[in-house]
Amino acid sequence: MMLRNSLNLANGLRNGFASNAWRAVSSHGPRQPLVSPEKRLERSHPTFTERSQLKYARRLVVKLGSAVITREDNHGLALGRLASIVEQVAECHLEGREVMMVTSGAVAFGKQKLAQELLMSLSMRETLNPKDSKEFDGATLEPRAAAAVGQSGLMSLYDAMFAQYGVKIAQVLVTKPDFYNEETRNNLFCTLSELISLNIVPIINTNDAVSPPMFIRDDEPAGGARRGIPIKDNDSLSAMLAAEVQADLLILMSDVDGIYNKPPWEDGAKLMHTYTSDDSNSIEFGKKSKVGTGGMDSKVKAATWALDRGVSVVICNGMQEKAIKTIIGGRKVGTFFTEATESANSVPVEVMAENARTGSRQMQALTAGQRASAVNTLADLLVSREKFILDANAKDLAEAKKNGLAKPLLSRLSLTSAKLKNLSIGLKQIAEDSHKNVGRVLRRTRLAENLELKQVTVPIGVLLVIFESRPDSLPQVAALAMASANGLLLKGGKEAAYSNKALMELVKEALTSVGAEHAVSLVSTREEISDLLSMENHIDLIIPRGSSELVRSIQQQSLHIPVLGHAEGVCHVFIDKDADLKKALRIARDAKCDYPAACNAMETLLIHEDLMSGDIFTDVCNMLKREGVKIYAGPRLNQQLTFGPPAAKSLKHEYGALECCIEIVPSLEDAINHIHTYGSGHTDVIVTENDARAKQFLGSVDSACVFHNASSRFADGFRFGLGAEVGISTVRIHARGPVGVEGLLTTKWILNGQDHAAADFAEGGQRTWLHETLPLD
Numbered sequence: 001m002m003l004r005n006s007l008n009l010a011n012g013l014r015n016g017f018a019s020n021a022w023r024a025v026s027s028h029g030p031r032q033p034l035v036s037p038e039k040r041l042e043r044s045h046p047t048f049t050e051r052s053q054l055k056y057a058r059r060l061v062v063k064l065g066s067a068v069i070t071r072e073d074n075h076g077l078a079l080g081r082l083a084s085i086v087e088q089v090a091e092c093h094l095e096g097r098e099v100m101m102v103t104s105g106a107v108a109f110g111k112q113k114l115a116q117e118l119l120m121s122l123s124m125r126e127t128l129n130p131k132d133s134k135e136f137d138g139a140t141l142e143p144r145a146a147a148a149v150g151q152s153g154l155m156s157l158y159d160a161m162f163a164q165y166g167v168k169i170a171q172v173l174v175t176k177p178d179f180y181n182e183e184t185r186n187n188l189f190c191t192l193s194e195l196i197s198l199n200i201v202p203i204i205n206t207n208d209a210v211s212p213p214m215f216i217r218d219d220e221p222a223g224g225a226r227r228g229i230p231i232k233d234n235d236s237l238s239a240m241l242a243a244e245v246q247a248d249l250l251i252l253m254s255d256v257d258g259i260y261n262k263p264p265w266e267d268g269a270k271l272m273h274t275y276t277s278d279d280s281n282s283i284e285f286g287k288k289s290k291v292g293t294g295g296m297d298s299k300v301k302a303a304t305w306a307l308d309r310g311v312s313v314v315i316c317n318g319m320q321e322k323a324i325k326t327i328i329g330g331r332k333v334g335t336f337f338t339e340a341t342e343s344a345n346s347v348p349v350e351v352m353a354e355n356a357r358t359g360s361r362q363m364q365a366l367t368a369g370q371r372a373s374a375v376n377t378l379a380d381l382l383v384s385r386e387k388f389i390l391d392a393n394a395k396d397l398a399e400a401k402k403n404g405l406a407k408p409l410l411s412r413l414s415l416t417s418a419k420l421k422n423l424s425i426g427l428k429q430i431a432e433d434s435h436k437n438v439g440r441v442l443r444r445t446r447l448a449e450n451l452e453l454k455q456v457t458v459p460i461g462v463l464l465v466i467f468e469s470r471p472d473s474l475p476q477v478a479a480l481a482m483a484s485a486n487g488l489l490l491k492g493g494k495e496a497a498y499s500n501k502a503l504m505e506l507v508k509e510a511l512t513s514v515g516a517e518h519a520v521s522l523v524s525t526r527e528e529i530s531d532l533l534s535m536e537n538h539i540d541l542i543i544p545r546g547s548s549e550l551v552r553s554i555q556q557q558s559l560h561i562p563v564l565g566h567a568e569g570v571c572h573v574f575i576d577k578d579a580d581l582k583k584a585l586r587i588a589r590d591a592k593c594d595y596p597a598a599c600n601a602m603e604t605l606l607i608h609e610d611l612m613s614g615d616i617f618t619d620v621c622n623m624l625k626r627e628g629v630k631i632y633a634g635p636r637l638n639q640q641l642t643f644g645p646p647a648a649k650s651l652k653h654e655y656g657a658l659e660c661c662i663e664i665v666p667s668l669e670d671a672i673n674h675i676h677t678y679g680s681g682h683t684d685v686i687v688t689e690n691d692a693r694a695k696q697f698l699g700s701v702d703s704a705c706v707f708h709n710a711s712s713r714f715a716d717g718f719r720f721g722l723g724a725e726v727g728i729s730t731v732r733i734h735a736r737g738p739v740g741v742e743g744l745l746t747t748k749w750i751l752n753g754q755d756h757a758a759a760d761f762a763e764g765g766q767r768t769w770l771h772e773t774l775p776l777d
Contacts, residue, residue: 048248048312049340052330057248057312059098062089063238066104067255068318076112077105077154081319083161085253088324089201090165098196100245101203102238103154107143110150147208158203168200173207179240189244206237239302243309250311251327252299253318258335259300273348275337277304303337313337332531349489349531352521353538356462356487359511359519363485364438364459370514371438372431375479378510379427382420382475385506390415392502393471400495405469408597408657413469413496422718423472427479430723430741434483437741444774448767451753452774457745461540462487464532464561465726466554468546471499476717476724477543478507478520483723484744488520489539491532493546497524529554536560543739545727548654564739566704566730568654568680569599571712574671574697576688577608581616583709584687585623590711591685593627596658599728600683600705600715603654604634604661606671612640612664620662627658634663651678668693672700679703681730683715704730704737 048054064085071078092099155171162169172191178184195202235252242250260269272279303313316323316334326333347355363371382389393415400413443455463486467473474490481488492500504522511517523532533542533554542563544554551567573591575584591602607617624631632648633641648661651674665671675684683705686697694708705715705728715738717725722740729735735743760767 047307047310047339049338051327051332051336054249054312054314054328054330057097057328059100059245059247059249060092061100061102061238061242061245061247061250061311062324063102063234063250063252064104064318065234065252065254066108068253069103069105070108077109077157079157082157084321085318085324086158086161087165088322090162090167091325092328093167093201094165099201100192100196100241100247101201102234102241103158103203103205104234106147106150106154106205106208108146108150109154109157110146110148113149113153114146143208144210151205151208155203162201168198169203170195170200172202172204174204174237175207175210192245204237204241206234233298235298235302236305239306239311239313242306242311242313247311249328250303250306250313251324252303252313252315253323254296254299254315255317255319256296257317257320258315258333259296270350272335273332273350275300275303275335276339307337307339332534347521349523350535350538352489352518352523353462353487353535355518356489356521357538358487359516360459360461360485360487362516363482363487363514363519366485366514366516368435368438371482371485372434374482374510374514374516375427375431375434377513378475378479378482378506379424379431381506381509382424382427386417386420389420389499389502389506390417392498395498396471396496400469403495405495409469409495411595411597413471413499415471415499419472423475423724426718426724427475428723429718429721430479430483433723433741437483437745438485441776442747444776446770446772446774447751448756448761448770451751451756454750454752455747456750458748459484459486460744460746462489462538463541463543463726463744464489464491464535464539465543465545466491466529466532466550467544468493468550469495470545471496471503473545474500474503474522475507477726480724480726480741480744481520482511484741486744489523489532490520491523491529500524530557533558533561541744543726562734564729564731564735564743565727566599566680566682568652569601569682569728570603570652570654570678570680571600571683571685571715572604572606572671572675572679573602573685573687573712574606574665574668574675575608575611575616575620576668576671576686576690576693576697577610578690578693579608579611579616579687580689581619584616585619587685587687587709587711588620589623589627590713592624592629592660593658594711594713597656598713599654600712601656602660602685602712604651604663604678606674607662607664608668608671609664609666624660630659632659632661634661636664637662640664652680654680668696672697675701675703682728683707683712685710685712704728 048057062085064082068085069077069082089099089101151171151173155169158169172188172195174188178188192202238250238252241247256264257271259272259275261272262269264271299315303315306313314327314334314336316327320326320333323333393413396413397410400410405413438457438459440457441454442457443453445453447453463477463481465473465477465488467477467490471492474492477490478488480486490500490504500522501524504520507520508517511519532539539561542554542558542561544551544563544565548568551565555563555565555567571591573588575588588602588605592605595601605620607620611617621631631645633645634648634651638644638647645662648663651661651663653661663674665674671686681703684701684703685707686694687709688694688697698706698708705712707714714720715728717723717738717740720738720740722738722742725738725740726744727739728737729739729743756767759765761769
């Protein structure tokens with residue numbers, strides 16, 4: 001009931017995207033009938049213009065092509081694939097959507113059954129008369145007979161599968177004349193209307209036992225009196241049905257991923273994620289599927305016909321896992337047919353990624369001085385165009401306050417004159433250091449006479465950096481990408497849209513000065529992050545910057561692209577029994593209060609148990625209270641205090657605000673164990689005057705950054721002298737801690753020889769190995 005009501009509520013908020021006549025009364029009550037025959041061609045809403053709107057689709061028609069539900073050997077049905085599709089249709093139905101299926105498969109199912117019977121019969125004849133034996137060819141079976149045999153079996157299969165989800169189905173067999181005879185046409189849609197109102201999923205198919213679609217001509221009669229699309233296959237049938245019942249969405253499932261600009265097996269073929277009428281002349285069609293009656297040309301004609309009548313259409317690969325649910329979820333699956341044309345300034349994200357790859361190669365071809373010049377130009381623009389940037393940021397702040405954005409996030413969103421000046425200083429430092437980044441020789445080895453091997457630094461390729469409400473990240477990351485000659489795609493949070501757009505203009509201006517304006521792009525379209533994470537052919541490394549929820553989600557979703565970053569910043573400050581009180585107060589205050597929203601801010605303060613009898617605990621609590629910090633007590637502290645602060649709900653929590661937990665530990669070893677148990681491997685600090693204990697802490701704590709008598713806030717690329725950082729990494733490979741230019745580089749091997757062959761070094765060969773380490777250039 002809740003799912004259904006939420007759909008109704010969303011439906012009502014769509015500014016007319018759904019007809020009130022389509023709403024279901026309840027999860028158990030009858031549904032409203034379809035529109036009357038005389039009003040079927042009147043549209044009550046326009047088609048969806050964006051994939052994100054498909055979640056509001058109320059009435060769906062799903063067409064299963066023969067290639068989808070038939071096994072690859074063409075003998076019988078692909079039962080596992082069919083079961084997955086049935087599960088998705090059942091889920092949509094149980095959510096309150098109205099789903100109709102147009103299915104193929106009767107001929108294939110019938111051929112399988114007839115083949116078994118004929119083989120048994122043939123075996124019997126061979127036994128009785130061996131001279132009369134013939135080789136059996138299943139392809140010779142009459143399709144009409146196969147359809148007659150297969151229809152009942154196919155529906156029995158569907159009935160058993162849908163019964164697993166408590167969903168009832170009904171078979172509706174149609175022939176071409178049913179659509180062109182007004183009486184049978186009205187009877188057909190009255191039947192569909194009644195089935196929908198009874199909460200039944202109609203499964204529609206042409207009656208191939210009477211008139212298989214492959215033998216139907218589609219010539220229009222003289223005078224063009226006939227209404228609708230010529231029905232010659234299940235694609236055109238499903239388009240006709242979708243238009244007649246005013247479906248929100250038609251999903252045509254095939255054995256290809258969608259529409260390509262040319263046959264997908266040819267060089268240069270590209271999947272078209274969206275299709276508009278303007279694309280009709282830019283497509284080259286290939287041969288149709290080995291099974292079924294409709295090729296891709298037929299599907300496009302059916303889809304455009306339905307689109308012209310107000311039905312949104314997606315052509316997709318039915319063999320893809322959870323294709324239907326993924327499409328409804330707004331993901332970029334298959335080809336989406338829409339009437340909305342992209343604006344002249346809109347660039348598909350795939351093109352942006354390809355441009356970034358090309359831009360990366362252009363940046364590599366530049367001299368180190370030219371790359372440094374681009375970064376310096378950006379640094380200067382941050383100061384000279386300060387008013388332009390702050391005006392844009394003011395718009396974001398006004399929108400954020402109006403929408404009730406949390407105070408810590410407002411702090412991250414805000415740009416100031418001081419922030420811009422610090423950014424500029426950091427970028428200048430990046431530029432200065434960039435001369436020794438790309439092409440630096442790390443190792444030289446003489447393998448043999450006149451055979452020298454070098455290992456040199458090169459950019460990773462194309463980076464995708466996803467960040468939330470921190471527009472200052474954009475110039476930092478862009479500068480690091482320029483200095484390391486990487487291509488870069490940036491996906492910023494919508495709350496910083498104006499700021500990001502303004503800053504991106506400056507980045508483009510800086511890149512244009514060296515002829516590589518496409519090396520960095522801001523993804524401002526409504527791309528789902530999950531779609532970006534599936535672009536493994538275009539993106540080499542993902543770096544998320546934002547909340548722990550964002551980072552964790554990206555780490556879980558990115559299956560084929562490595563992710564560099566940290567999900568949480570649970571940082572500790574441990575005040576040892578040999579700590580200096582003044583130092584402890586100063587460090588704890590800075591670690592928590594300097595910038596509470598930062599990932600390197602202290603979240604848990606550990607105090608040695610021996611200090612509880614002195615003034616340190618009281619002084620620390622008083623200092624934190626004066627700064628407005630809300631204190632929570634860990635389990636040990638809570639047991640010792642009768643009237644103390646409220647208990648912490650978790651010892652592994654990133655507050656990101658003026659809040660922290662205080663816990664007591666009996667020993668240095670317990671402090672280390674506590675950090676390993678509840679920390680996030682980000683930054684941890686010991687405050688002590690005992691050098692031996694400090695050395696033990698620094699050596700034992702397994703975090704990216706470990707400090708002695710210094711605030712956790714020093715865990716920062718700028719403060720480390722890296723100029724800036726793309727983020728802080730807690731992973732254990734490639735780069736760890738604040739990631740500057742070094743973390744955005746990889747290596748390649750360069751071998752210079754003369755006429756060397758590996759066979760020369762075999763036993764008895766003419767050459768011998770030397771493997772001499774040579775000095776670096």
